[in-house]
Amino acid sequence: MDSDSLPPSISLQLPVIDFSNQTLKPGSSKWDEVKADVRKALEDYGCFEASFDKVSVELKKSVFEAMEELFDLPVQTKQRNVSSKPFHGYICHNLYQSLGIDDANVLVKVNDFTKQLWPDHGNKSTISETIHRFSDQLLELDVMVRRMIMESFGIEKYIDEHLKTTNYLFRMMKYTTPLDADVEETQVGLPAHTDKNIITILHQYQVDGLEVKTKDEKWIKVKPSQDSFVVMVGDSLCALLNGRLPSSYHRVMMMGNKTRYSTALFSVPKLETIIDSPEELVDEEHPRIFKPFDYKDFVHFFHTEAGHKAQSTLHAYAAL
Numbered sequence: 001m002d003s004d005s006l007p008p009s010i011s012l013q014l015p016v017i018d019f020s021n022q023t024l025k026p027g028s029s030k031w032d033e034v035k036a037d038v039r040k041a042l043e044d045y046g047c048f049e050a051s052f053d054k055v056s057v058e059l060k061k062s063v064f065e066a067m068e069e070l071f072d073l074p075v076q077t078k079q080r081n082v083s084s085k086p087f088h089g090y091i092c093h094n095l096y097q098s099l100g101i102d103d104a105n106v107l108v109k110v111n112d113f114t115k116q117l118w119p120d121h122g123n124k125s126t127i128s129e130t131i132h133r134f135s136d137q138l139l140e141l142d143v144m145v146r147r148m149i150m151e152s153f154g155i156e157k158y159i160d161e162h163l164k165t166t167n168y169l170f171r172m173m174k175y176t177t178p179l180d181a182d183v184e185e186t187q188v189g190l191p192a193h194t195d196k197n198i199i200t201i202l203h204q205y206q207v208d209g210l211e212v213k214t215k216d217e218k219w220i221k222v223k224p225s226q227d228s229f230v231v232m233v234g235d236s237l238c239a240l241l242n243g244r245l246p247s248s249y250h251r252v253m254m255m256g257n258k259t260r261y262s263t264a265l266f267s268v269p270k271l272e273t274i275i276d277s278p279e280e281l282v283d284e285e286h287p288r289i290f291k292p293f294d295y296k297d298f299v300h301f302f303h304t305e306a307g308h309k310a311q312s313t314l315h316a317y318a319a320l
């Protein structure tokens with residue numbers, strides 16, 4: 001049987017790393033300890049669960065309520081969530097719907113999004129503030145993880161330059177199964193894929209469904225938890241690191257007829273950015289694996305037939 005159609009193993013669990021320590025500052029011994037755990041977890045799984053209490057339970061609840069209100073809008077209204085960038089706006093296929101906000105850490109941009117959906121706006125600025133605050137707090141986790149990874153591979157001198165070449169896309173997802181779905185039946189919410197960006201930070205609201213694949217082709221079911229976020233390596237980070245960290249292969253499987261909500265903060269290379277691993281990561285033991293590429297062309301390739309068919313878009317597109 002093709003491993004993509006296998007059910008998840010019940011005994012496996014992702015590593016959990018604690019980011020709640022308020023004194024987690026670069027250079028501290030705690031920082032170095034967490035950095036080593038991050039590197040190990042990402043080498044082994046391409047992802048881990050971060051417990052991060054900076055985002056309060058109340059804020060998560062407000063984001064959830066905002067999502068309920070947003071997805072309850074008529075389809076024609078949701079379709080006003082458009083973007084000049086490909087696949088950044090409203091998407092709907094099968095069980096999956098998603099709304100996207102580019103530069104969600106910039107309040108004006110989040111307000112533009114809510115104004116697209118509610119032109120007379122009214123009191124919707126509270127929704128913008130909620131989404132902005134949530135993205136802004138998660139951004140701290142993204143930057144900490146990226147700094148740790150770059151330090152760990154001895155390329156921290158590039159961090160400022162690297163951070164300047166990326167921005168943040170926030171996506172809200174709703175998965176709806178048919179009301180009459182059999183409670184025992186499993187349906188594909190989102191087919192197995194790797195993300196194309198740098199880092200993805202996912203949160204699932206109460207209803208599970210996220211599964212990640214291990215190196216030996218087993219699926220791990222990620223249990224939703226109040227204060228944990230799943231941090232994943234995307235293809236662009238894998239390429240930047242000359243393949244030293246694998247990107248996470250994951251999918252969403254839906255059981256029964258529960259509606260599922262999730263959010264994702266993606267750090268994404270700006271469209272014209274060239275992804276190229278620094279010389280420090282290339283030597284005899286680690287020959288260059290990928291040709292330098294323009295992120296825009298890579299995403300474009302992903303949306304071609306060859307890109308969709310490939311088991312690894314990154315290898316099909318950029319392997320030397």
Ligand SMILES: O=C(O)CCC(=O)C(=O)O
Pocket residue numbers: 171173190195202203204210250251252262263264
């Ligand atoms: O909904 C989820 O938990 C996963 C979403 C996802 O993988 C994606 O948007 O790339």
Ligand SMILES: [Fe+2]
Pocket residue numbers: 193194195250
């Ligand atoms: Fe994904």
